[in-house]
Every structure is written in C-alpha cells, then in structure tokens.
Amino acid sequence: MFKKLFSKPKNQTAPSAELDAEPMQLAVAALLVEAARADEQYDDREKKIIDQSLMTKFNISQEDAQELRATGEQAQTDALDIQRFTRVAKEMAHEEKVAFIEQLWEIVLSDGERDSYEDTLMRRVCGLIYLEDRESGEARIRVAARLASQSGD
Numbered sequence: 001m002f003k004k005l006f007s008k009p010k011n012q013t014a015p016s017a018e019l020d021a022e023p024m025q026l027a028v029a030a031l032l033v034e035a036a037r038a039d040e041q042y043d044d045r046e047k048k049i050i051d052q053s054l055m056t057k058f059n060i061s062q063e064d065a066q067e068l069r070a071t072g073e074q075a076q077t078d079a080l081d082i083q084r085f086t087r088v089a090k091e092m093a094h095e096e097k098v099a100f101i102e103q104l105w106e107i108v109l110s111d112g113e114r115d116s117y118e119d120t121l122m123r124r125v126c127g128l129i130y131l132e133d134r135e136s137g138e139a140r141i142r143v144a145a146r147l148a149s150q151s152g153d
Contacts, residue, residue, distance in 0.1 A: 027088035029072025039115040086128035105143040
C-alpha cells in the first residue's frame with residue numbers, strides 16, 4: 001500500500017520544458033500565473049499582463065515570454081504549493097522583490113475586483129519572500145493609481 005502511495009504515477013513524465021527554464025524565470029512565471037488563477041478566472045487579458053511582465057523583467061521577446069508563461073502554467077499546475085517558487089524568488093534583491101510584488105498586484109487588480117483568495121496569496125508570497133506587508137500595501141496603492149490613470153486615458 002505504501003509503495004503505491006509514494007510511487008510516481010505511471011502516466012507522469014518529467015516536465016522537460018521546466019528543465020529548460022532558468023529557476024528564477026520559472027519561479028516568477030509560475031507565481032504570476034498563480035496570482036492570475038487565484039480567483040479562478042484566468043483569461044487572455046491576464047495572460048497578456050503576464051507576458052508583458054516577463055518581457056520587461058527578463059528582457060525577452062514576446063514569443064519567449066509566451067513560452068515561459070506556458071511553462072509557468074504547467075509548473076504551477078503541477079506544484080503542490082508555492083514554496084518551491086518563493087524559495088527561488090526570495091533570492092531577488094529587495095528592489096526586485098518590490099517590483100515583482102507590483103507585477104503580482106497588477107494581475108490581481110486588473111479585473112477591478114479583489115478576491116479573498118488573491119489577498120491571501122499576496123500575504124503568503126510577501127511573507128515567504130521576506131517583504132513586509134507595508135511594502136506590499138504601498139505597491140498595491142501605486143499599481144491601483146497606475147491602473148486608474150490608464151483607464152482614464
């Protein structure tokens with residue numbers, strides 16, 4: 001019985017695309033996807049935001065960003081929790097962490113609604129990458145102001 005519990009499922013193969021992505025890129029992509037999927041409404045608008053975030057953060061082409069997002073989607077789907085991704089993300093410099101949290105808030109706030117699952121995710125990520133709630137709140141306010149000014153154009 002224990003052998004069955006701890007054995008790898010027969011139809012599960014090694015995620016080859018995951019092996020091609022750099023650990024930091026994969027972690028960021030998976031966490032961005034996690035934020036987009038937190039409210040169980042993952043749409044093309046959020047995918048475009050993720051792609052743009054990945055292009056900006058890693059200075060990659062749109063095609064590479066889409067490929068990285070797809071790899072992040074699969075990694076996020078396969079993951080049992082977010083700690084494997086936050087373990088890598090917490091190695092970012094402090095300024096990078098703040099910018100990353102802004103990217104997450106952009107996804108969370110992009111639909112104009114806040115969900116309790118999204119708020120919980122943001123608190124968890126901040127705690128796991130060692131970023132204070134105050135800094136996350138300030139990042140959320142900056143993103144909300146930026147989104148409001150973009151919608152008013």
